[in-house]
Structure formats: C-alpha cells, structure tokens
Amino acid sequence: MTTTLIVLAHPDPRSFNGAWANATKSACEALGDTVLCSDLVAMGFDPVERASHYPREQADPCFDALKAQEEAADQHRLPADVNLEIEKLRRADRVVFHFPIWWFAPPAILKGWFDRVLAHGALHSVEHRFDAGHFRGRKVLFCATTGSGETESAFNGKEGDIQMLLWPAAYTLRYLGFSVAVPEIVHGVHGYHRGARQEALQGRLASVLDAQDRLMAEFESRALLQFNADTDFDEDGRLKADRPSLSHFIRKDP
Ligand SMILES: Cc1cc2nc3c(=O)[nH]c(=O)nc-3n(C[C@H](O)[C@H](O)[C@H](O)COP(=O)(O)O)c2cc1C
Secondary structure (H helix, E strand, C coil): CCEEEEEECCCCCCCHHHHHHHHHHHHHHHCCCEEEEEEHHHHCCCCCCCHHHCCCCCCCCCCCHHHHHHHHHHCCCCCHHHHHHHHHHHHCCEEEEEEECCCCCCCHHHHHHHHHHCCECCCECCCCCHHHCCCCCCEEEEEEECCCCCCCCCCCCCCCCHHHHCHHHHHHHHHCCCEEECCEEECCCCCCCCHHHHHHHHHHHHHHHHCHHHHHHCHHHCCECCCCCHHHECCCCCECCCCCCCECCECCCC
C-alpha cells in the first residue's frame, strides 16, 4: 500500500492552495493510500532554525546549525516537531507539496521546514546525498500556484522561468535522494478579477480540482526532472568537460 505525505504551505485552508491540497488528499484516499498531512501554518510549525531548539550547553560560543542537528540526531534528541515530520517523511512513499509562489520562491515556512526537518545526520550526511541519498526510489511532486500568467512565467517571461524558480527546492529534495516529478503549476491565481473573468478563473480552478484524481492516479508515470549524476562531476565537484549540464544552475561555460 502507498503512503502519501501532503505538505501544505499556505495560511488559509479555504484558499485555492488549501482546496487543491484537499483534492490531493481525497484522490489519494480514493486510491487506497495511507495519507499523512502536514499543514505547516495550521500546525504552527516554527520555520526558524536556532539554538533554542537544542536545549544543551553549546561547546561552541556560536550556534552551528549543522553540528547541532548532527549531534541531536546522534543522541536521538532532535526537537519533537522535527521528529514528527521526519517520521512522516520516512513513512512516505511519495510526497506532494502544495504552495503558492511568494516573491519568486515557495513561502518561507516551507524553506524553514526544509532547514529544520531535513536534518543533517538524520536524513542526509556526506556519505548519503544525491545519488546515494536515503530517499532513493521515492518521488516528490510540487503543486504550485502563481499570481502571474502562464506566458509571464515561461522561460522568456517577465516574472522569471517558473521551472528555474522551483529548482532550488527541487534540488534540495534531490540532495536527499528523491526523484522529483515535473511540477504541476496553476498560473494566474488571484482575487482581482471581477465579472466574467472571475467566473472564468473559478471555472478553470474547479477543473484543476476535478483533474486531481487523474493526476494522482497517473503519478507513477509522470515525467521526472533530470539531474546530473554524481559521476558527472570531478573530485572537486566541477562538471566534467565531456558531460552535459542538466540544469541552468550548473553551467558549462562561465
Ligand atoms: C507575499 C506574496 C508574494 C507574491 N509573489 C509572487 C511572485 O513572485 N510571483 C507570482 O506569480 N505571484 C506572486 N504572488 C501571488 C501568489 O502567487 C498568489 O496570490 C497565489 O498563487 C494565489 O493562490 P491562493 O489563492 O491559494 O492564495 C505573491 C503573493 C503574495 C501574498
């Protein structure tokens, strides 16, 4: 049986993002999945990594987040809220993230969830990352919304290429070993239309919700983002001259 974790990063469950996450939940339940949910704002998840999460005498005067995470993981003393999320991630065969684009990136609460939950020593280490990540064979999907329209968010659009805006989040999960499905994006989501344009938008959003059953049923066959393999890089971590770059963030030429 498949276990699906749904992570929602939006302050209001009545929003389109909230409704879309709910449609994913219903779709997964209809497929017979075990469904786990993390509604980050509703949970009051604290997205700020800091020393007070680790109530111990620090040997170093300066808080070192990586060391604090590693020591706490070794001693089974990670913060309780982080442990709960780690447990869900470990149980999940697949993870679906729902969020709007805020300032050309996912909302800060999701970045903070990455910062705290994807703890060094618990979910990754120097030996277990990228192709050797603990989450190999598991898949994530981003279901994201933009206020801007589709052409504005295209590769040559004024608002920046949405695929590139999502790359840091995708690469974060790739670092842990996850495969990342091609994101599902709904553009032009905002409350500023009136009359016929508002009705058209509502109709378009309703059809996205209706289509979620099918999207989740076809999840396993969904195309994946391509990432360079570990063997594409030399011992200094530089892309080998004879290997193609599979990301605009890793360039062949300066
Ligand atoms: C703080 C903030 C920043 C935003 N930044 C962007 C942005 O960079 N690009 C964009 O297309 N839309 C941006 N938007 C619009 C949101 O993406 C849009 O409100 C959201 O996708 C609508 O989904 P919802 O109805 O579920 O909230 C921003 C909205 C807020 C509140």
